[in-house]
Amino acid sequence: MNANLDFTTTTRQPGADECVYRLGRALRMGRIIRDDWGHDFTLSILRHSKRPGWEPSEKQLNAMQSLLAGLSVPNTLIIDEADHDAA
Numbered sequence: 364m365n366a367n368l369d370f371t372t373t374t375r376q377p378g379a380d381e382c383v384y385r386l387g388r389a390l391r392m393g394r395i396i397r398d399d400w401g402h403d404f405t406l407s408i409l410r411h412s413k414r415p416g417w418e419p420s421e422k423q424l425n426a427m428q429s430l431l432a433g434l435s436v437p438n439t440l441i442i443d444e445a446d447h448d449a450a
Contacts, residue, residue: 379419382427383412394434401430 386405395401
């Protein structure tokens with residue numbers, strides 16, 4: 364076992380990929396109200412996340428996590444009937 368492991372470099376903030384994925388799923392499943400600030404915020408985050416090398420700011424990540432906590436979207440992968448039938 365190598366005792367000189369370097370954990371100081373990360374490519375993304377912890378939880379960023381999962382938050383983007385879960386926000387996209389929540390939006391498609393209709394869990395985010397269209398007239399709510401969360402809808403516009405989610406669309407913006409999903410747009411920006413497609414850019415190469417994009418990382419959310421700490422404030423954006425906190426907002427994503429808060430929005431997901433308020434939606435009570437499970438921390439596991441969400442599989443709806445359409446996805447399951449297509450597989």
